[in-house]
Amino acid sequence: MSVFNRNTGEGTQCPATNVAACQRLEPSFFAGFPRISRSFAVIERHLSDMMTEMQKLLEQELKMSKETTSSSSPNWTMLTLADEYPFPTYDELRKSRGQVVWDPGMNCWLVLSYDVCKLIESDESSYRLFGADAPPVVFEVKPGRPAASALFGEEHARMRRLYLKLLSPALMPQYRVEHVLPVINHAVDRFAKRGSAELVAELADEVPNRVMLSLFGLPWKDDTLMENVSQWHKDLAAWFGMKYQGEELNRKARIAGDGLNKLFMPLVLERKEKRGSDFISQIWSRAHEDWGEVEVDDVIAIVRDLELGAGETTTNAIANAVYMFLTEPSIREAVMNDQQGALNAFVEESLRLLGSVQWRFRKANQDVTLAGAAIKKDDALCLLHAAANRDPEHYACPHMIDLNRKPPTDHEAFNVGPRICLGMHLARLMIRECLKALIARHPNLRLDPSKEAPRFRAFSHRSFAPLHVIF
Numbered sequence: 001m002s003v004f005n006r007n008t009g010e011g012t013q014c015p016a017t018n019v020a021a022c023q024r025l026e027p028s029f030f031a032g033f034p035r036i037s038r039s040f041a042v043i044e045r046h047l048s049d050m051m052t053e054m055q056k057l058l059e060q061e062l063k064m065s066k067e068t069t070s071s072s073s074p075n076w077t078m079l080t081l082a083d084e085y086p087f088p089t090y091d092e093l094r095k096s097r098g099q100v101v102w103d104p105g106m107n108c109w110l111v112l113s114y115d116v117c118k119l120i121e122s123d124e125s126s127y128r129l130f131g132a133d134a135p136p137v138v139f140e141v142k143p144g145r146p147a148a149s150a151l152f153g154e155e156h157a158r159m160r161r162l163y164l165k166l167l168s169p170a171l172m173p174q175y176r177v178e179h180v181l182p183v184i185n186h187a188v189d190r191f192a193k194r195g196s197a198e199l200v201a202e203l204a205d206e207v208p209n210r211v212m213l214s215l216f217g218l219p220w221k222d223d224t225l226m227e228n229v230s231q232w233h234k235d236l237a238a239w240f241g242m243k244y245q246g247e248e249l250n251r252k253a254r255i256a257g258d259g260l261n262k263l264f265m266p267l268v269l270e271r272k273e274k275r276g277s278d279f280i281s282q283i284w285s286r287a288h289e290d291w292g293e294v295e296v297d298d299v300i301a302i303v304r305d306l307e308l309g310a311g312e313t314t315t316n317a318i319a320n321a322v323y324m325f326l327t328e329p330s331i332r333e334a335v336m337n338d339q340q341g342a343l344n345a346f347v348e349e350s351l352r353l354l355g356s357v358q359w360r361f362r363k364a365n366q367d368v369t370l371a372g373a374a375i376k377k378d379d380a381l382c383l384l385h386a387a388a389n390r391d392p393e394h395y396a397c398p399h400m401i402d403l404n405r406k407p408p409t410d411h412e413a414f415n416v417g418p419r420i421c422l423g424m425h426l427a428r429l430m431i432r433e434c435l436k437a438l439i440a441r442h443p444n445l446r447l448d449p450s451k452e453a454p455r456f457r458a459f460s461h462r463s464f465a466p467l468h469v470i471f
């Protein structure tokens with residue numbers, strides 16, 4: 001099933017074979033070029049007055065802005081896409097400059113190709129994690145020993161085995177009943193009688209953070225605790241999404257790191273002696289099977305890895321799935337009628353098309369040529385999953401929601417290779433159950449046309465927001 005997206009202008013009623021039809025530039029093309037778009041609007045207003053002098057000036061401005069903001073210019077930077085809908089620009093970039101493009105503003109190569117992202121993520125001996133030579137501030141924000149996201153080789157594989165004991169698919173039915181459903185029902189109960197809600201703040205942001213608090217055995221109904229954790233996650237995500245740069249981002253990251261350590265330290269110490277069924281107790285009890293004896297610092301590092309991995313990422317993914325559900329009537333109908341196959345496929349398509357984590361960084365360990373681009377040793381590479389997941393060389397009709405893609409999970413939203421997301425089964429569970437709860441409890445849910453319309457806002461971690469709904 002393929003559909004035309006009225007909100008983004010993407011896609012067409014395209015038969016599966018008509019690949020060219022969905023690769024055309026969409027009406028929202030100029031959304032990626034705000035200055036040019038504004039210039040056109042200005043030109044249009046003034047043309048009617050036939051003021052030749054003004055027209056000349058505006059044409060000059062248009063020429064200048066084209067030189068600096070057009071993605072075909074070597075001076076163009078992805079920084080201009082913050083808060084803008086980026087996908088038409090990725091297509092244009094690919095067409096005009098190729099699959100691997102230098103970005104002077106981001107000071108790194110943008111990798112737009114599905115295959116090249118996969119190649120880099122699968123080969124950790126040739127491409128290292130950005131954090132491998134992280135600046136000292138990273139160790140201030142997260143002191144102690146490294147956890148999975150900062151380990152390599154055999155050590156990394158052993159640590160992953162421990163994480164998988166906490167996050168394996170077999171545990172999901174139990175987590176669904178004990179942690180996910182209570183949290184979702186609690187969130188929906190709070191707005192159910194009101195007839196309206198803002199679903200980013202009242203559902204998407206609530207669920208992952210409270211589910212993790214619940215899994216750690218913390219008082220997940222505590223609103224102050226929940227607000228603090230949510231803010232710390234946002235600050236940390238923004239900080240590493242910009243390669244740990246920027247004074248203000250660093251300051252906020254330090255505060256967030258400090259807050260999380262203070263929250264978890266007493267708990268980690270307590271559970272060392274007094275075990276329960278929560279994540280922290282399980283880490284104490286099971287780490288030795290794969291990792292050997294663990295110290296307090298190890299447990300804190302693992303807890304922080306899990307906590308951070310789950311928060312902002314899943315919040316954005318839930319918001320994006322809900323947005324797509326609300327804005328695609330035929331898809332919505334298919335999902336409501338089949339809350340198994342169609343719903344699962346829909347969740348994967350929402351992750352592929354809108355993602356949540358838009359990119360991950362790596363560095364090259366040696367000179368290499370990638371898709372024609374000459375990469376130097378130690379150059380930074382921005383693996384642009386958001387673009388790779390719509391790569392026309394990999395996907396037919398890449399901009400369309402297609403509930404019949406095979407296999408539905410072959411996108412890169414969770415990474416591929418040895419560092420594929422450890423929490424992906426839990427993330428999928430939370431997204432799925434949020435949609436099911438909305439379908440069951442508010443079948444006539446719709447966007448509120450009298451309120452601010454959703455935009456694909458933010459930068460490295462993105463979602464459509466706000467989601468004002470009525471029911």
Ligand code: HEM
Nearest residue numbers: 148149309310313314317356360414415419421422423427
């Ligand atoms: C939709 C939600 C999520 C998305 C889009 C996502 C995405 C990702 C991505 C792209 C990576 C790879 C990072 C890299 O290689 O640089 C990753 C790793 C990781 N994720 Fe997730 N994640 C999500 C949810 C979760 C959840 C719910 C958890 C934990 C409960 C989690 C825990 C982790 C951990 C621990 C890693 C490190 C894996 C390793 O280095 O081996 N994630 N995730």
